[in-house]
Amino acid sequence: MVINLIGAGNLATSLAVALIRAGHKIPFVFSRTMSSAKDLAEKVDARPVCKFDDIDVNADLFIIAVKDDIIRNVACDICERFPQSLLVHTAGAVEMDIISSKRKGVFYPMQTFSKRRIVDFLEIPIFVDSNMSEDLDVLKTLAKSISNKVVSCDDQQRKILHLAAVFCCNFTNHCAAIAYDILRNHSMEFDVMLPLINETIKKINKYPPKMIQTGPAVRHDNNVMNTHIGMLNNMEKKLWADIYKLMSKSIQS
Amino acid sequence: MVINLIGAGNLATSLAVALIRAGHKIPFVFSRTMSSAKDLAEKVDARPVCKFDDIDVNADLFIIAVKDDIIRNVACDICERFPQSLLVHTAGAVEMDIISSKRKGVFYPMQTFSKRRIVDFLEIPIFVDSNMSEDLDVLKTLAKSISNKVVSCDDQQRKILHLAAVFCCNFTNHCAAIAYDILRNHSMEFDVMLPLINETIKKINKYPPKMIQTGPAVRHDNNVMNTHIGMLNNMEKKLWADIYKLMSKSIQS
Numbered sequence: 110m111v112i113n114l115i116g117a118g119n120l121a122t123s124l125a126v127a128l129i130r131a132g133h134k135i136p137f138v139f140s141r142t143m144s145s146a147k148d149l150a151e152k153v154d155a156r157p158v159c160k161f162d163d164i165d166v167n168a169d170l171f172i173i174a175v176k177d178d179i180i181r182n183v184a185c186d187i188c189e190r191f192p193q194s195l196l197v198h199t200a201g202a203v204e205m206d207i208i209s210s211k212r213k214g215v216f217y218p219m220q221t222f223s224k225r226r227i228v229d230f231l232e233i234p235i236f237v238d239s240n241m242s243e244d245l246d247v248l249k250t251l252a253k254s255i256s257n258k259v260v261s262c263d264d265q266q267r268k269i270l271h272l273a274a275v276f277c278c279n280f281t282n283h284c285a286a287i288a289y290d291i292l293r294n295h296s297m298e299f300d301v302m303l304p305l306i307n308e309t310i311k312k313i314n315k316y317p318p319k320m321i322q323t324g325p326a327v328r329h330d331n332n333v334m335n336t337h338i339g340m341l342n343n344m345e346k347k348l349w350a351d352i353y354k355l356m357s358k359s360i361q362s
Numbered sequence: 363m364v365i366n367l368i369g370a371g372n373l374a375t376s377l378a379v380a381l382i383r384a385g386h387k388i389p390f391v392f393s394r395t396m397s398s399a400k401d402l403a404e405k406v407d408a409r410p411v412c413k414f415d416d417i418d419v420n421a422d423l424f425i426i427a428v429k430d431d432i433i434r435n436v437a438c439d440i441c442e443r444f445p446q447s448l449l450v451h452t453a454g455a456v457e458m459d460i461i462s463s464k465r466k467g468v469f470y471p472m473q474t475f476s477k478r479r480i481v482d483f484l485e486i487p488i489f490v491d492s493n494m495s496e497d498l499d500v501l502k503t504l505a506k507s508i509s510n511k512v513v514s515c516d517d518q519q520r521k522i523l524h525l526a527a528v529f530c531c532n533f534t535n536h537c538a539a540i541a542y543d544i545l546r547n548h549s550m551e552f553d554v555m556l557p558l559i560n561e562t563i564k565k566i567n568k569y570p571p572k573m574i575q576t577g578p579a580v581r582h583d584n585n586v587m588n589t590h591i592g593m594l595n596n597m598e599k600k601l602w603a604d605i606y607k608l609m610s611k612s613i614q615s
Contacts, residue, residue, distance in 0.1 A: 273550075282574065285529070286575065289570055291525060307563065317539075327532075360536050
């Protein structure tokens with residue numbers, strides 16, 4: 110397929126590399142700043158642009174991979190210039206209808222992206238949606254060309270997925286960040302935690318997380334919990350003790 | 363070394379298997395219930411006992427791997443019968459001096475254990491302590507025979523490690539458990555989260571967690587956060603919305 114890519118951030122970067130590897134063509138990479146557009150365009154042999162007027166090749170598809178709050182305006186601009194094209198966004202928490210064009214859809218790869226790590230798309234679930242069944246088929250075919258796990262889902266389901274992802278990814282990472290700070294504040298290295306974290310995640314890959322819950326809260330070990338809360342109360346970040354109490358209460362509920 | 367093992371739970375099971383593999387001998391496995399003692403004793407060719415009086419072989423070392431709140435009494439009982447032996451416990455949150463014997467110590471492998479998964483000890487950090495320098499050397503040598511990462515640390519440091527481990531292991535697992543419930547309550551499978559979780563953890567293995575934090579909170583994306591909180595407010599567990607708000611606040615602080 111011929112795909113113009115709008116955006117040159119973390120997701121756009123990994124996605125562009127995966128699309129090119131699968132044999133698709135990306136004539137243009139658009140970003141509001143030319144340097145970002147250039148960085149990504151170089152990787153995928155595209156032309157970098159920072160004005161929509163410079164896009165002079167129509168495409169089967171425009172993939173809009175920009176910040177949630179500018180999707181609407183970006184889609185409007187593209188729609189004015191290419192009213193017959195299929196436009197999709199890549200956001201978990203944004204409704205499909207924020208795109209005003211006739212042919213629209215969603216192409217949501219559920220993963221945490223960073224420019225410094227180009228991730229392998231094969232294992233990433235991609236959730237697709239469209240207002241037209243022919244376009245949904247197009248998106249499914251495209252998604253299957255880069256991923257083994259393609260699911261069609263609507264706005265409501267995608268919102269639930271995105272919410273669950275915040276717990277699985279953002280909040281787990283923050284738990285590790287708190288542990289990192291606690292250890293560093295006491296002159297210890299975070300690295301000693303890695304085997305523990307890795308084993309925890311290996312188990313989550315095999316069993317429902319509730320079944321493998323360990324620790325003082327699930328044992329109702331009040332001695333240890335009170336000791337921990339006392340230690341946290343003496344630390345600089347008062348929120349940590351609140352988090353400890355709330356998470357423990359939730360584990361026990 | 364000749365080691366009598368007191369306890370037949372999750373940690374005792376993985377530890378016993380590692381010790382035998384490293385060439386140590388375990389004449390006795392003690393548990394308060396004979397069936398537990400037998401289960402583990404069979405795995406390591408030991409004699410199962412459920413009364414201390416039945417232990418008729420002294421050992422270089424008694425490893426007490428029982429619930430935190432019975433360590434003191436168990437240590438007392440062993441000390442009465444074998445007053446010259448070195449006694450160690452395996453707990454992160456318990457002081458060494460809870461053991462009343464003359465020769466005592468701590469042998470704390472930092473990992474989450476379950477009987478259904480015998481874990482490889484080589485990568486597990488083991489934290490050792492003793493009131494006598496000769497015994498500390500003995501414990502270090504023993505620990506090094508099963509692990510590549512042996513560190514000596516005192517009660518205070520071990521308590522900090524244990525607290526950090528609660529955040530890294532127990533609370534990350536609970537975040538996944540909440541995601542699991544949210545998805546199941548909306549007829550979706552948790553499996554689609556696994557690539558996301560695994561990638562998050564791969565990054566934690568390479569970068570400080572704060573540096574790789576993603577999601578609506580760190581982006582200060584109030585639209586998405588308010589949508590999520592609204593969704594959580596409509597769900598059965600009211601604590602989930604509280605956790606979302608508190609974790610987001612902590613990420614932003």
